[in-house]
Amino acid sequence: MEKLNLPEYNFRTKTENGKTLIFDSIRKKFVVLTPEEWVRQNFIQYLKTEKKYPENLMAVEKQVMVNGKQRRFDLLIYLKSGQPFLIAEFKAPNVKITQDTFDQVVRYNMALRVERVLVSNGLQHYACEIDYPNNSYSFLQGIPEFKEGK
Structure with a gap:
């Protein structure tokens, strides 16, 4: 698999x-180890x-249900209270992350009311x-450290 950032x-x-x-x-x-799964597994470890x-x-x-439709998130991290804290969307390294991609992910997640959104293709992280x-x-500026209640 490709070397990631x-x-x-x-x-x-x-x-x-x-x-x-x-x-x-x-x-x-x-x-199954796909390029997207490679990014997800590396990011989980990170x-x-x-x-x-x-x-x-x-x-x-x-x-999850979003606006009456079933959707699937790549990674969701909760606080100990059960409140969603960070949602992540991963793409394969060859998929360029554009502003449109990020806007789409943010709009999609507005219904979930998650405080932080992360998008990565393993090479670029936002x-x-x-x-x-x-x-x-x-x-x-970067990927935040986990702090309960922040």
């Missing part, structure tokens, strides 16, 4: 039926290791905070 981590992988699988520690199972996000507060690829009263968002 993240620290390097070791992963459990295996091959089944000609497909490479990677172990997802959040879902507790092996999943958030856990470097930014101190608790693994037990992470949810991967769960269904994080923002949502200002719900003003229906706007501002980009952060």
